[in-house]
Amino acid sequence: NAGVTQTPKFQVLKTGQSMTLQCAQDMNHEYMSWYRQDPGMGLRLIHYSVGAGITDQGEVPNGYNVSRSTTEDFPLRLLSAAPSQTSVYFCASSPYALAKNIQYFGAGTRLSVL
Amino acid sequence: EDKVVQSPLSLVVHEGDTVTLNCSYEVTNFRSLLWYKQEKKAPTFLFMLTSSGIEKKSGRLSSILDKKELFSILNITATQTGDSAVYLCAAFPRRDDKIIFGKGTRLHILP
Numbered sequence: 673n674a675g676v677t678q679t680p681k682f683q684v685l686k687t688g689q690s691m692t693l694q695c696a697q698d699m700n701h702e703y704m705s706w707y708r709q710d711p712g713m714g715l716r717l718i719h720y721s722v723g724a725g726i727t728d729q730g731e732v733p734n735g736y737n738v739s740r741s742t743t744e745d746f747p748l749r750l751l752s753a754a755p756s757q758t759s760v761y762f763c764a765s766s767p768y769a770l771a772k773n774i775q776y777f778g779a780g781t782r783l784s785v786l
Numbered sequence: 787e788d789k790v791v792q793s794p795l796s797l798v799v800h801e802g803d804t805v806t807l808n809c810s811y812e813v814t815n816f817r818s819l820l821w822y823k824q825e826k827k828a829p830t831f832l833f834m835l836t837s838s839g840i841e842k843k844s845g846r847l848s849s850i851l852d853k854k855e856l857f858s859i860l861n862i863t864a865t866q867t868g869d870s871a872v873y874l875c876a877a878f879p880r881r882d883d884k885i886i887f888g889k890g891t892r893l894h895i896l897p
Contacts, residue, residue, distance in 0.1 A: 705885070712795075714874060714889040715829070730884055762828060774820070775885070777828035 674698045678763050678778035685753040685785045693748040693781050695763030703766045704746040705730070705775070706738065708759040715762065721746055753785045788813045790877050792888035800896050803865050807891045809875030810857040819851055819858050822874040824890070829874055832860070862893075870895045 679694045697704065705720035707730075717730030721740040735757060737749040746765075750757060760782050764775040793808045811819065818836045822829035833842045835851035835858055842849050846865075851858045862869055872890040879886070 707887075712889060714792075715876075715887040717884055717886075720884065731886075774831050774834055776831070779827050 676763055676765050676776050676778035678761075678781050680781060681779065682782050683784070685750075685783065687754060687785060689753050690749070690751055691753065693750075693761055693763075693783075695746045695748065695778060696744050697746075697765040697776070698744065699765060699767070699776070700743060701765035701767050701776075702743065703775075704740065705764050706736070706746070706748045707762045707764065708732065708757075709762060709780075710759050718748065718761075750783075755785045757783065758785045759783060788877070788879060788884075788886050790875055790886050790888035792873075792875050792891050794891060795889065796892045796894075798894045798896060799865060801865055801867060803895075804861065804863045805865060805893065807860040807862075807873050807875075807893070808857060809859070809888055811875075811877040811886075812856065813877040813879045813886065815879050816853070816856075817878045820876045820878065820885075821849055821858070821860050822876065824872040824874055825870075832873075865895045867895045867897055869893060 676697045702723045706718040707715040709715050716732050718736050719738040721727045724740050724743050727738050740746050760780050762780050763778040766775045790811045820834050821832040833849045838853040846863045849860045872892050874890045875888045877886050
């Protein structure tokens with residue numbers, strides 16, 4: 673079982689560059705979300721989606737865009753990277769209708785913005 | 787503003803000790819509380835609690851929720867070095883789908 677797959681695992685960007693973090697799940701989960709994790713800060717919700725075509729902002733959405741054109745994929749776009757976006761990013765999914773609270777996490781993407 | 791507060795933030799104990807991790811929450815229209823264990827990579831699910839006073843157990847780990855006092859505890863008995871991790875608590879409100887995580891408790895078990 674692939675579960676939740678994030679790519680890339682590591683990325684280094686220069687300030688001002690754009691990039692997309694990919695997230696795909698093969699469990700037919702309706703709910704998907706993106707978090708960032710900084711030292712001593714726990715997990716903070718960036719954006720989330722309750723189904724294809726539906727997205728909403730989380731706690732820290734500024735500087736990030738998302739789209740959900742299919743159930744499987746939920747990419748996170750950094751439009752103009754800033755050093756403050758250096759972090760570890762986690763994508764998660766859950767079976768919204770049945771047990772939306774139990775999320776399954778990807779392995780994470782470690783992003784450094786210079 | 788909704789929030790989840792975990793304590794202590796860091797804990798060091800010896801193998802074989804019993805530890806209690808705390809999680810308090812202030813969440814409008816609370817739905818459920820979750821515990822996760824995070825080792826080097828992604829968090830893995832431990833427990834979901836929705837009802838007060840009902841203990842959930844998995845091996846040496848157990849957890850309980852108090853909806854009157856707005857807190858949960860995670861107990862680990864007979865700790866092992868493999869229990870070393872960050873333990874995350876998260877609350878799920880009814881009014882929307884924004885899960886709120888605490889900052890985590892970093893647990894280190896000494897051999």
